[in-house]
Each structure stands twice: as C-alpha cells, then as structure tokens.
Amino acid sequence: MADKYDYDLCVLGCGPAGFAGAMRALDLGKHVCIVEGGEIGGAGIMWGALASKTMWELAKDYAIASKTDRGYRASGLSVDYCSVRATVIQAAKEKQYQMLSQIETYSPLRWNGPGSVTLKRGRGRFVTQNQVEITCADGQHDRVSARHFLIATGSAPREFPHIRADQQRIFNSDGVLNLQQFPARLVIIGAGIIGCEYATIFSNFGQTKVWLVDHASRVIPYEDGDVSDFVQENLVRNGVRVIHSGKLRDILKKPDHLEVILDFRDGHSEVIEADAALISIGRAVDLSPLGLDELGIEMATPGIIRTDEHCCVRNHVYAAGDITHHPALVNIAEMEGRYAVKHMYECAKWPLHYDNMSTVMFFYPAVAAVGLNEKGCRRRKIPYRVGYCANTLCNRAIAMRSTHGFVKIIVSDDEQQQILGMRAAGPQVSSTIMSIAHFMDHGKGVLDVLRSVYPHPTITEGIQECLRMLLDKSIFKPHAFPDYLKIRTWHPDEDDNPNDSPESQEA
Ligand SMILES: Cc1cc2nc3c(=O)[nH]c(=O)nc-3n(C[C@H](O)[C@H](O)[C@H](O)COP(=O)(O)OP(=O)(O)OC[C@H]3O[C@@H](n4cnc5c(N)ncnc54)[C@H](O)[C@@H]3O)c2cc1C
Numbered sequence: 001m002a003d004k005y006d007y008d009l010c011v012l013g014c015g016p017a018g019f020a021g022a023m024r025a026l027d028l029g030k031h032v033c034i035v036e037g038g039e040i041g042g043a044g045i046m047w048g049a050l051a052s053k054t055m056w057e058l059a060k061d062y063a064i065a066s067k068t069d070r071g072y073r074a075s076g077l078s079v080d081y082c083s084v085r086a087t088v089i090q091a092a093k094e095k096q097y098q099m100l101s102q103i104e105t106y107s108p109l110r111w112n113g114p115g116s117v118t119l120k121r122g123r124g125r126f127v128t129q130n131q132v133e134i135t136c137a138d139g140q141h142d143r144v145s146a147r148h149f150l151i152a153t154g155s156a157p158r159e160f161p162h163i164r165a166d167q168q169r170i171f172n173s174d175g176v177l178n179l180q181q182f183p184a185r186l187v188i189i190g191a192g193i194i195g196c197e198y199a200t201i202f203s204n205f206g207q208t209k210v211w212l213v214d215h216a217s218r219v220i221p222y223e224d225g226d227v228s229d230f231v232q233e234n235l236v237r238n239g240v241r242v243i244h245s246g247k248l249r250d251i252l253k254k255p256d257h258l259e260v261i262l263d264f265r266d267g268h269s270e271v272i273e274a275d276a277a278l279i280s281i282g283r284a285v286d287l288s289p290l291g292l293d294e295l296g297i298e299m300a301t302p303g304i305i306r307t308d309e310h311c312c313v314r315n316h317v318y319a320a321g322d323i324t325h326h327p328a329l330v331n332i333a334e335m336e337g338r339y340a341v342k343h344m345y346e347c348a349k350w351p352l353h354y355d356n357m358s359t360v361m362f363f364y365p366a367v368a369a370v371g372l373n374e375k376g377c378r379r380r381k382i383p384y385r386v387g388y389c390a391n392t393l394c395n396r397a398i399a400m401r402s403t404h405g406f407v408k409i410i411v412s413d414d415e416q417q418q419i420l421g422m423r424a425a426g427p428q429v430s431s432t433i434m435s436i437a438h439f440m441d442h443g444k445g446v447l448d449v450l451r452s453v454y455p456h457p458t459i460t461e462g463i464q465e466c467l468r469m470l471l472d473k474s475i476f477k478p479h480a481f482p483d484y485l486k487i488r489t490w491h492p493d494e495d496d497n498p499n500d501s502p503e504s505q506e507a
C-alpha cells in the first residue's frame with residue numbers, strides 16, 4: 001500500500017463525484033478506499049437522477065400509450081404504483097451492481113495491477129489531518145488513513161424548519177419510492193426542476209390530481225419567461241394546477257387527509273385538501289458530521305465549503321459534486337471528481353470550466369439548456385440576437401406527431417455571431433443539445449455550424465433552420481410564419497419593453 005498511510009486516496013461518498021474520482025485515481029495506479037455511508041450511487045442513482053428518470057420514462061410511455069390521436073388506441077391500459085416502483089428499483093439496482101462489480105474487480109483481494117479500490121461501508125468523519133473514522137450501520141468503528149482525501153458526500157433535500165418530511169404522507173425526493181399507491185391528490189411545494197419533473201410524472205400517469213405551488217411568480221423561475229411559460233402551459237394542459245406566489249404556512253396531518261395551508265402576498269390564504277405532499281424547495285449541504293474542524297477548515301458560512309478553481313479545499317483535501325454548491329448535476333459532479341484527482345496527481349491538462357455545461361429538464365416535453373439565456377446576457381450586458389423556431393415546421397417532429405417544442409438559439413450581435421446559448425424543447429433534446437454545446441466549447445459561430453449539413457428528417461434540422469434564420473437564409477420565412485419563426489435583438493442601451501423582457505419576470 002501507500003507508504004505510511006493505508007491508502008493513497010480516501011474518497012468519502014460513492015455518488016457520481018466520488019465514484020468518478022475513485023476510478024480516475026485507479027487509472028493513475030493509486031490505491032483508493034471509498035467510504036460510503038448509504039446507497040452506492042447516491043442521489044445519482046437510488047433516490048435522484050436515475051430513479052426519477054426511470055419513473056419519468058415509464059410515465060411518458062404511459063401518457064403516449066394513452067393517446068387516441070394516432071390511428072390506433074390501446075385498450076385495457078392500467079397502472080399501479082407498486083409495479084412502477086418495482087421497475088424503478090430494478091433499474092437503480094442494475095446500475096448499482098455495475099458499480100459494485102467494477103469496485104470488486106479492482107479489489108486488492110484479486111487485482112494485482114497497479115492501484116486498487118477498497119469499499120468500506122459506513123459514514124466517514126475526519127479525526128486527524130490524515131485519518132477518517134468510519135461508523136458502520138451496526139455501530140462498529142473502523143479507521144483508515146490516506147495521503148489525499150476527496151470529500152464527495154453530496155447534498156440533501158432542503159427542509160422547512162417547521163415541517164418534517166415523514167416520508168409517509170409528507171415526502172421529499174428521497175422518499176417518493178415509499179409511496180404505496182398513487183395518491184389521489186398530491187400537492188408539490190417548489191416548482192423548480194424536481195417539482196416540475198414530479199408534477200410531469202404524476203400527471204402523465206393520470207391517476208393523481210396534482211397541485212404545484214411556488215413562492216415565485218413562475219415555474220423554473222431562473223429560466224427566461226418564454227421557457228417558463230412553455231413549461232407551465234404544458235403542465236396545465238396535463239391537468240396540473242399551478243399556484244404562484246404561495247407561501248406554505250403549514251401542513252396539518254388529519255387522520256385521513258392533509259390540509260396544506262398557503263398564504264398569498266395579496267393577503268388571502270388557501271387550504272388544499274390532499275393525500276400526500278412533496279417538498280422540493282432546493283437542496284442543502286450539511287457539513288457538521290464530517291469533522292472538518294479537525295482539518296482546521298473554517299466555515300465562513302455554515303454549510304458552505306470553499307474550494308479553489310481546482311476543487312481543492314486545502315493541501316491534501318479536495319471536494320467535488322453537490323457539496324461544492326456548483327449546480328447540482330451528475331455531469332458536474334463527475335467532472336469535478338475526475339478533475340480533483342487529476343489535479344491531486346498533477347496531470348490536469350486543462351482548467352475546469354462550467355460555462356457550457358448542458359442540462360436536460362425532464363418535463364413533457366423535455367427542455368434542454370446550454371450556456372447563457374436571455375436573462376444571463378442582459379445581466380452581463382452582452383448585446384445579442386435570438387432566433388426561435390417552433391418544432392411545428394420540423395418534418396421529423398411532424399412525422400412523430402409531436403410538434404410541441406422549439407429551438408431557441410442566442411448569438412452575439414456582431415459579425416462572428418458566436419453561439420452564446422441554446423434552449424430547446426421537444427423530442428430528443430437530450431441528444432440535440434450536445435451538437436451545439438460542442439461548438440460553444442470551441443467558441444464557434446453560426447457560420448461554423450452551418451458548414452455541416454444535417455441529415456433529414458431529424459429533429460436537429462430545427463437547429464440548422466434556426467441558425468440559417470439568424471443569417472436571413474432560412475428555407476421557411478418568419479414573415480410567412482410569424483408565430484413559429486422569430487428573431488429578436490437586444491442591446492444594453494435599449495429600454496426593455498416590460499412585457500417582452502425576460503428580466504421583468506421574477507427570479
Ligand atoms: C430527484 C432528483 C433528480 C435528479 N435528476 C438529475 C438529472 O436528471 N440530471 C442530473 O444531472 N442531475 C440530477 N440530479 C442531481 C444529481 O443527482 C446530483 O447532482 C448528484 O447525484 C450529485 O452527486 P454527488 O456525488 O455530489 O452526491 P450524491 O449523489 O448525493 O452522493 C453522495 C454520497 O455520499 C454518501 N455520504 C454522505 N455522507 C457521507 C459520509 N459522511 N461518509 C460516507 N458517505 C457519505 C451518501 O450516502 C451518497 O451516496 C437529481 C437529483 C435529485 C434529488
């Protein structure tokens with residue numbers, strides 16, 4: 001093993017950040033100990049990204065199977081929550097066992113190559129600069145020492161101080177799989193990504209009356225107004241009742257129902273009777289169990305761990321993933337975990353950068369995002385042009401009978417027309433977003449993208465047509481289809497039209 005320490009690297013947490021970091025250290029021939037106190041895969045697998053996306057896929061398939069506008073109709077369609085839950089758990093376990101299989105493949109008990117991976121189950125806490133104490137589920141303690149540490153212990157659902165998620169009737173995203181059946185009435189508090197995703201899932205299954213409440217005046221309030229409106233319209237079309245500017249006062253547990261009390265800015269209150277409530281008001285980090293004071297790490301703000309641009313907290317201690325307070329995404333967690341290890345062993349080839357990180361929001365239809373939106377450009381006073389093409393004109397979307405969606409591309413308002421950001425909604429956006437993210441990473445403009453001709457019929461042709469439109473060369477013309485094809489320009493010295501400005505929408 002590694003000189004005077006048990007291991008070269010000890011990784012706390014085996015979610016996306018910890019697992020990716022450990023595997024990169026293995027590539028570099030290091031002996032790694034992973035300490036995991038809960039489920040392998042963390043929020044990336046069991047109660048977060050993979051589990052919720054499995055449920056989203058099942059719900060979407062069910063909604064499509066329920067359609068009656070495509071020349072055929074399914075009969076005898078039925079769904080029960082226990083079967084859905086079993087399928088979701090099966091999917092999550094599939095991934096967990098892939099991770100475990102790889103860990104065991106590189107166990108020092110059987111792998112003789114350079115480096116190894118050892119998994120220890122329990123919650124880790126620093127007891128000295130180079131030593132962690134592990135508390136196992138049965139109360140036993142173990143200690144490991146290492147030269148370097150990667151803290152990747154993630155985040156947890158943010159809670160209301162006065163309302164506990166009992167995971168029986170009041171849930172957060174960690175407990176959704178505890179439901180025993182589809183609730184007849186579900187109130188979701190928080191209309192961010194998790195709230196809108198679960199509102200989509202439960203409304204797609206069609207068994208639950210859903211309310212979606214937020215204290216802001218829009219759903220996904222950090223996106224541009226037109227994107228938020230699009231998402232809200234789809235939720236409402238799916239039967240979700242969206243309630244804005246509602247502050248949750250309390251949730252009263254009655255024997256056979258919940259009473260959800262909301263207070264509004266205009267002074268009135270509303271009480272909703274429901275069977276279950278889901279709280280999705282963001283995520284928070286709890287550093288207190290980690291013993292960071294043993295490392296002499298000062299927390300200027302409670303719950304915030306400061307990392308430098310290399311994910312380094314101090315000398316031999318790094319942090320990656322949700323714990324760093326960068327956007328809570330699997331791709332960011334993995335990127336940081338891998339980068340932190342490369343920096344530890346001085347083999348990082350380029351700096352970390354977060355600017356063109358793509359993300360997909362799993363609504364109905366899904367919405368994908370990369371780079372700046374209009375709000376971001378206006379905040380930074382960047383003059384821009386924005387092209388909008390509705391999927392209504394895209395042949396592939398027409399063939400799919402799924403024209404609900406759009407492509408919106410923002411470019412710099414100069415000769416180069418550098419691509420600054422894109423938002424897209426509709427089928428296949430999780431793949432199409434990357435075709436633009438690559439160009440953005442290389443600082444390319446509209447003309448660079450248009451050198452390639454897109455295959456037909458594909459959803460990506462919407463991107464091509466949108467970019468052509470920004471050069472006044474589109475095949476279909478905004479003048480002929482003003483609702484489907486739009487171009488806007490914005491300059492910092494312009495007075496915003498209050499009805500048009502994405503800034504005017506509350507964030
Ligand atoms: C409902 C939901 C849906 C999501 N959907 C998406 C999505 O579609 N796409 C996307 O990119 N992101 C999504 N995310 C976000 C994504 O899951 C997180 O950003 C990601 O999992 C963070 O990875 P992490 O490794 O930092 O932390 P986590 O995945 O939270 O893993 C941390 C691990 O550390 C362990 N741990 C904690 N404390 C200790 C300790 N003291 N000792 C040992 N182990 C410890 C935990 O048990 C856990 O396994 C979603 C999140 C949620 C909640």
Ligand SMILES: NC(=O)c1ccc[n+]([C@@H]2O[C@H](COP(=O)([O-])OP(=O)(O)OC[C@H]3O[C@@H](n4cnc5c(N)ncnc54)[C@H](O)[C@@H]3O)[C@@H](O)[C@H]2O)c1
Nearest residue numbers: 190191192193194195214215216280281282328360361362
């Ligand atoms: N598809 C994805 O990429 C994906 C999916 C799920 C989660 N995630 C990650 O997980 C993070 C957490 O998701 P989230 O939805 O919990 O957080 P969020 O920050 O996306 O949204 C929280 C929402 O709760 C509202 N809110 C906050 N306090 C409130 C209160 N007191 N009353 C009413 N509303 C309140 C906010 O206005 C906001 O709309 C996301 O930011 C994202 O990074 C990503």
